Amino acid sequence: MKKLLLYITLCLTCALHSTANDTTKPYLQWTQLAAIPDRVGLAGSYAGVSNGALLVAGGSNFGKEGTPWNGGVKTWYNKIYVLNQPNGQWKEAGVLPHPMAYGVSCTWQNGVVIAGGSDATKHYSDVLLLRYQNGKVETENLPSLPAPIANACGVIIGSRLYIAGGIKEPTATQAATNFWMLDLAQPQRGWTTLEPWPGVGRMLAVAGTQEGAFYLLSGVALTRQSGDSVVHRTFLKDAYKYMPGKGWNRIADLPQSVAAAPSPAFTTGQTHMLVFGGDNGKYFEQNASLQQKHPGFSNEVWMYNSITDSWSTIGNIFTDKKADAESNPLASTWAPVTTTAVVWNGNLVLPGGEVRPGTRTNRVLMAAPVQPPGGFRILDWTIVGIYFLLVIAISVIVSRNMQRTTSGFFLGGGKIPWWAAGLSIFGSKLSALTFIAIPAKAYATDWVYLLNNVMIVVVAPIVVYFYLPYFRKLKLTSVYEYLNIRFNRQVKWLGSLTFVLFQVSRLGIVIYLPALVLSAVTGIDIFICIIGTSVITTAYSVSGGIEAVVWTEVMQVGVLLGGALATLFFIAGSMHGGFGQLFTEAMQHDKFRLAITDWTITEPVLWVVFVGGFLTQLVTYSSDQVVVQRYLTTSTEQEAKKSIYTNAILVIPASLIFFSVGTALWVFYKHHPAALNPHGRTDDVFPWYISNQLPSGLAGLVIAGLFAATMSTISSSMNSIATVITTDFYQSVKPASSDKQRFVFARRTTVLLGGLGCLIAIYMVYLRNASIWDQYIKIIGLFGGCLAGMFVAGIFFPRVNSRGIFIGFVVSAISLYFIQAAGIINFFLYPAAAVLICVLVAYVASMLLPGKKAITTV
Template structure:
């Protein structure tokens, strides 16, 4: 195939596209602000308790200075006990009950079907009582929970799982210092066993009016105010804090990046969005605190920035502002304007953030209820990008059409390409099948979120390749197999072959869902199209391509795509480095300083991806793929000779090293880039979105289109290859066994119909994966390989290396191995990298023992 014009076109495209850089869009709107019906009080409340019970928004208690009253004119602060409910966003508030007594400035959190009210104060004292409010049938029910260890007010807290955490506060209205209390109550145990436990406090000053937050099971303590009083001074001084801390159960506290300014008394808890972001709304930065008595009614209001924290890059940035609307009479009639509130509870209601009431200036309350709805911003794809995508897909389709015209309309032509694929093309095709969206998206995302510990898993193919060449390949070639599982029939019996074939089909169908889901994720992130539409569209196009093509069309398409994909990734790496002031030097220095290039964890634990775990797990994961996976084995069976097949395996193994280095480097470069441009990240995105998001919003126009087009073309070829392999196994190992008298034409037609069914099934699995919302899709893929592929690889290890193992033994070994692996995963006693090791070991040992105990009747 003459591809020189294509490569010239690609080079010219990159040069031209570099002239049209895409600047970071700092004007993206991530939140849409609206107002709910106002709380039925002419003044409004500060310090109210709020949450959601049985679908209704509740607001309880609070305090104010009465209509027209302020601290400056001598008005007394009044506490309230009323409870209001709003059942629908467009409904009306109604009074539904009362607290046991007037109360405000405590901690309130939504838990299951109720709202927890903990601590708080009134005009004379602080309280330690904890209540659970439930709204049902228009009325409030109250349940008492264990009281706090001491009375507390102005604290912060939230629920993580079934554990209620409360931190900081003050113990009396006249306290001269803020508390360092850090308490936890497990609500998941029976009521009689519930008791507050005092945990180690954070390594910083005591504080009140801090903001609590949670992300990935961790508790965050942000900002606040500390109190201090000198021995010779009767005044209690307030210091507005900017420090922040993270608490991980079992591991303790760590200090995180300091906030750019104090956010004391900001609505708490912070809003958790996406998989790595926290949003803090406004707060008191202390700028005007010493001037409150002077400013009085001229106070401009509290800060209204929306601060965003990224837990991976450990950075803060602003992504917008709390909605405000200051009218001309805002000073004389503040209730006529909309302000950013403080001392109010942040409530998540139907996926939206609600800020009910609060204090908007010193002494001034509001009855307004603000609601922020997360918005997924559209991607940055432009017409030129779409043009490149269209041209590239036309080229891919053209290749497949030309090749398919010469394809033999037989099962041999459809499954093996007539055995006429050159070794270098087969090797590139093997490499291309593994260089799908899993490589292009998941590896950079993993390196961005963590480090290079997983690199060893990839490069273990260099160790596995000689084993496959010298021990497995001779059997597969000499037996002239179409389905690799025919070997199990020859070595053992037909029942064992069916068991192996069925296992492969289950494994590949699971993988099929992943490789459909990931490119749909890319297209959704890049273009803003709904992910379900992307999944259905990708499935339809790929299914049609798979049915009309064949393995030969897939191979030649992937040969072209490998170069484009690697070139696109490499170009992206250079572009990221070029956008940094210090170039590659800055990239490597910062990454090294933050241990982003860590290659191994030197430990002997069995539950974490330490060095020996990744080494053993990576070796067996690669062995599973290259010895018992029909997708890969079928590729090196398309060559004409065994020697050609060897070259194809080694070609793939050699290419894995530079490719892995490129993609891990891209992930690390993304971390450095977004560490300096945190506002450029999508706060609502997933970790796996990071590379597609960068492609869409930062790469030059045209180059972004080329990278995405190449990714989709390669991914769709990977999907079609999986479909072809599954159809091969089903047709050869099941259909042909059930209908031995069927003609080759009938089997060919059957294989194409199976391919259509597989496209529909893969689409359904991909839709299901959208709801899983896993932090790393690569982790899930490795788990699937271990669960389905490990037991299967054990059968081939037993068959090739242990002649004494018989058909009864291997059948028993496989079943016992699968059962053991299920319970191992459920108990989570080993790292998922070791699933293949456990599967192979148990399978072989049990099969060997069973073969001794159950010898064949005829030797």
């Protein structure tokens, strides 16, 4: 015991002297590709990717002399160079129609779109599509720009090419405010002139895109006073965001100008853009006097977070300046400007560019995004280990006392206390996805979704007074047995099969996504996370049945709520103003908004969330076996009522905790934007904070909470699926089977379900694309509302018969699929639409197609 106390004391001492953010994390790994085959190098080149190859076309330099200070004359080029693979060599593959540079270029589908540009005498309005195939580049003409333009910026969003700013002629004394758009999927329609941004005209700006929005960053404004022959440059720091259909908004200014930085900005993760270097204007007025002594342009990498609207630096562009950098600049590596930023195989490429006034480079830099590993310490592992020991201990104790019957395995012999059943209901519905997603939603938006959670308070009395008496009076094991009693066996099988398909599909998702997060946070291989979680959860679910599931969930609820609450206090404690600062800043930015007062049907406005939340909770608490099964584990109906109300009351403080954590994360990262992973997803924000900001020990507690949320959902699903399969299918197929045979079958089914969920999760790792599975789950999930419609019709509409309800279910499911595809209503209203269509169609069909008397045998 003394050794254990000494060990814990040492761990705590280490925790006080170390945090997860004590080292600078490398987010980019820089390398160099083969140099462009031009001895001097090129600036203003067009660049992009076509059929997997990197293209660099056109550009300009000052000839063999190298700089204007040495008598160099600016020359434009039309050669097109191609690099087939990162470790390959450049080769010529064609020419442009004429020498030109300083236009806009973007990769689109299998080609490179180039627009505008200039040469020594004029600017161009040409728009071309370059395609590399069969060893050469082919050129296709696209609709010309509304006017000649050079030094503009642009980016493609979907199929739409946006171009902003620039100058219309070489002798321009003012930069343009033009903002044009061309839908490349329908180029015959031509260019559309859009509303300009609410700022001055500019050239050499940086374009960017994030979540469908167009960003215009920094640039240079031109001015010439009356009687003055010199055109003056003003280096800008302002930035703007354009959302189609909503117009322009000004966003946070950059800390310094990034004029002529590689464009477009590098979009990474779900909420970040990176801008590389640029000219801050510090030495612009001294260019003529500095000449070769010019130190070069900024090498800082700037990061913008679109959620917190904040800028920070996260590193530097790779540079390597030799001792002879002034006299022999080509031997050194500099941060370039006036070059196109190209995304190639997920990496950022900066081909050539200008490295100091008048000096070009032929070097090609490539930056690969790096996901920093998570850091878990000894004390964290100790706490997680203690959590797993508690889970195993509960399982062992319960399994010794469990009745070896189906009643004991499925219902715990009806001896679960009401408070434990209530905590179990709460734990079963709070999955690891919720543990992660609710703080992420509050971080990214506000508290509008809170109403959806607390609608259980309204639904609970309805479930208690209308549904619970039916379920208890009929002494059900599977809630879908009610459909057999009310309608017939075929309807029961339809309901049971829908539930099983949904839960089995969900099982893989619930195992995979938290394992993905746990792997990133702890540094453990994702396969170990998946297999370990699956094995331990399956073991206690099999050995102790529903009783082990319930009692482990009671402990798990305490762990996950305790971890979240501790995190909230730690975030507040890390801010100078504590909770007061968190509350004040969140209020100033409307982060506590509870409702959107509008009457639209496609957005989460107040009435949509109210109606949708009500029906969502009704669906869950009236037709989901995972929840209803808990009602039946208590000894009396009165106890079951208490369990329902216990869960309903617990949802309120729990929701407040998780939404508060999300809001606190927003305030924290508003002040510490550089501490956030630029390559991460929005849903990663809470786990990322856990891994990088919480001290050792507390991080272990919160990760244990994440394990708890994961395991409670997995165990609940497995036990409920096994219950439905055994009761509704096995017992129907083998009515003469003994209770012992059904008990053995249920345990074996649970083992198979654990293995199946594990295999699905592993398959998703290799698939590396959860979107397919998300879509599949969304489609299957549509049936949940239809399933609830069957219970609503059965309980409240006596004239609905088995034929009618079967037709109502099918029509409702098909209708809801097309409603979802059309996007005509907000997803909150899917349950409302499903229930309404199911009940109405079932009622009408029952009137038109009278059925036989309902079968009343189970």
